[in-house]
Structure formats: C-alpha cells, structure tokens
Amino acid sequence: MRLLLLGRNGQVGWELQRSLAPLGEVIALDRHSTLPDGGSGDLSDLEGLRAAVRGLRPDVIVNAAAFTAVDRAESEPEQTHAINAEAPGVLAEAAQAAGAWLVHYSTDYVFDGSGSTPWVEEDATGPLSVYGSTKLEGEQRIAAACERHLILRTSWVYAARGGNFAKTMLRLAAERERLTVIDDQYGAPTGAELIADVTALVLRQLCAQSPSTFAGAGIHHLAAAGETTWNGYARFVLDTARELRPDLPLKAEEVTPVPTSAFPMPARRPLNSRLDTRRLRGTFNLALPPWQQGVRRMLTEILNPEAV
Numbered sequence: 414m415r416l417l418l419l420g421r422n423g424q425v426g427w428e429l430q431r432s433l434a435p436l437g438e439v440i441a442l443d444r445h446s447t448l449p450d451g452g453s454g455d456l457s458d459l460e461g462l463r464a465a466v467r468g469l470r471p472d473v474i475v476n477a478a479a480f481t482a483v484d485r486a487e488s489e490p491e492q493t494h495a496i497n498a499e500a501p502g503v504l505a506e507a508a509q510a511a512g513a514w515l516v517h518y519s520t521d522y523v524f525d526g527s528g529s530t531p532w533v534e535e536d537a538t539g540p541l542s543v544y545g546s547t548k549l550e551g552e553q554r555i556a557a558a559c560e561r562h563l564i565l566r567t568s569w570v571y572a573a574r575g576g577n578f579a580k581t582m583l584r585l586a587a588e589r590e591r592l593t594v595i596d597d598q599y600g601a602p603t604g605a606e607l608i609a610d611v612t613a614l615v616l617r618q619l620c621a622q623s624p625s626t627f628a629g630a631g632i633h634h635l636a637a638a639g640e641t642t643w644n645g646y647a648r649f650v651l652d653t654a655r656e657l658r659p660d661l662p663l664k665a666e667e668v669t670p671v672p673t674s675a676f677p678m679p680a681r682r683p684l685n686s687r688l689d690t691r692r693l694r695g696t697f698n699l700a701l702p703p704w705q706q707g708v709r710r711m712l713t714e715i716l717n718p719e720a721v
C-alpha cells in the first residue's frame with residue numbers, strides 16, 4: 414500500500430510518519446516538498462497538489478496540513494480559506510479520481526460552543542471564527558467530492574515536540590507566584606500520538622474492505638476521554654510536574670480561574686468543545702484513554718527523559 418502524507422512536520426503529521434509506517438510505503442511531504450512531475454506538498458499550490466496525487470497514485474492520502482493559527486486566521490482569511498477549504502476540496506477530487514481514501518482532520522471549532530453536552534457528528538455546526546468556518550467548508554468540500562473519505566474532528570491537540578500549553582504553564586509557573594487561566598472552556602486535551610495511532614488502526618480496517626464498499630466513511634469525533642477546562646489542565650500539569658520532578662523550582666502555588674472574557678483574543682473560541690466519540694469507538698471497536706494518561710506521558714518525556 415502507498416500512502417501520501419501531507420503536513421509531515423506538524424504535531425499530528427510528525428506522529429503519523431511513525432504510525433503509518435507499518436501500513437506500507439509512506440511518502441511524506443511538507444510545504445517545501447517538490448516532485449519531479451510538478452507535484453508539490455504546498456497546500457496553497459492546488460495544481461501542484463493535483464500533480465502530486467496523479468504522479469504518486471497513492472492508495473491513501475492523509476492530510477495533516479492546515480492553517481492552524483486561529484487568531485492570525487482572522488486577519489488572513491483568504492490564505493486560511495485556500496489552505497483549510499480549497500486544498501482539501503482539491504485533494505478530495507484527486508482522491509476520488511485515483512480511487513484512494515482521503516483522511517482529513519477537523520476541529521471542535523466547527524461548533525458554536527453552546528450547551529454542555531458533548532457534540533455528536535450530526536449536530537448543527539456554527540463556527541465562531543475564520544478558522545472554524547474554513548475548516549467546516551473543507552469538510553463539506555471533501556464530503557461532496559470523495560466517497561472514500563474519513564474526517565476526524567479532534568480538539569486541544571498537544572505533542573511533546575515543539576511548543577505546547579503544558580510547556581508554557583511550566584515556564585510561567587517558574588517565573589510567577591500566581592497563574593491566571595481560563596476556566597469556562599471545556600474540552601479534552603488530545604495527544605498527537607493518540608490521533609496518529611487511531612488513524613493507522615482505522616485505516617487498517619478501512620483498507621481491508623473490498624474496493625466497492627466503504628463502511629465507516631464520513632465524519633468521526635476523536636478526542637481523549639474525559640473533560641476539563643484550561644484551568645484544570647494547567648493544574649494537572651503543575652501537580653504532575655511536582656510529582657515527577659520535586660526538585661523543579663515551580664513558584665506558582667495558585668492557578669486562578671477566570672472567564673474567557675478576561676483574555677480578549679481576535680478569534681472567538683467555543684466554550685463547549687466536548688466531543689462525543691461513541692461513533693468512532695463503536696464503528697472501529699476502539700478504546701480512547703482518559704486525557705490525563707497522554708498528558709502525563711508527555712510530561713514524563715519533557716521533564717524526565719532518563720525515565721522513558
């Protein structure tokens with residue numbers, strides 16, 4: 414099996430390079446990748462994307478690339494639309510022509526964040542931001558153009574590699590006596606490792622079907638189990654860091670809860686980002702671990718490298 418991976422250096426893309434490897438030959442591209450026949454890994458080069466799929470003839474396309482700078486998207490709507498809406502549509506057309514599966518990632522930001530129950534896949538969408546509305550349009554373009562598509566909506570993604578919320582909290586806790594963190598947005602921190610592992614497990618099942626069937630296609634919610642707020646997440650990070658590394662000079666004794674309105678940002682965020690994952694777990698017979706498990710593992714890697 415041949416798999417084309419786009420966005421190989423992102424949080425999820427990096428982990429996909431690892432998790433997809435046992436499935437077959439993985440051709441992993443980033444925005445700077447060029448192929449001999451005019452193919453490109455740049456999502457803003459639509460002709461180059463078409464040429465890449467035509468030239469490589471993959472069985473599976475996994476698109477982990479996206480414009481993810483949620484606040485910058487508000488002032489760069491055209492660029493955001495090109496990458497989050499137009500490019501997925503082009504990939505879907507190319508996948509359909511090649512008879513390939515297209516795996517794509519979307520977001521809790523397609524919802525308006527109302528209520529307090531976890532969102533199911535059929536719930537009405539209502540994005541509050543340019544990022545959310547362009548990601549929603551990307552979903553719609555894919556569904557319209559490609560039968561064999563899998564859209565995994567996830568939330569609050571973190572990875573050990575690069576910057577992340579936990580690292581920011583640890584740095585601030587070393588500098589300040591008191592942290593102030595939002596306590597009215599609810600969701601589940603979800604590790605890029607988990608997303609990549611689930612993607613590979615699901616693909617294994619999808620590709621084992623006969624070519625004329627595609628049970629399991631469509632939108633699925635993928636997030637770690639449980640829920641918290643950013644404030645709860647920050648407290649868990651500091652408590653776990655103190656447990657793993659009692660020697661760390663963490664000054665902050667208090668994580669003060671504040672509403673979202675205390676930190677005005679260009680893009681509005683949904684307050685309720687809870688995702689109901691029953692469809693994914695039932696369709697593919699999978700279990701999703703509690704969010705604390707992955708965050709603790711990530712902290713162990715960051716803080717205690719000799720222990721892993």
Ligand code: NDP
Binds near residue numbers: 476518548
């Ligand atoms: P990252 O921001 O870590 O990675 C996105 C990748 O896309 C980067 O490697 C970036 O490249 C690449 N990219 C951006 N523009 C282009 C372009 N024009 N051509 C090619 N590549 C490009 O995102 P995540 O790994 O966290 O996100 C993966 C998916 O999950 C995305 O679809 C995202 O919308 C979704 N998601 C993410 C959430 C989160 O909290 N991060 C929450 C919910 C959903 P470069 O490094 O060069 O900029």
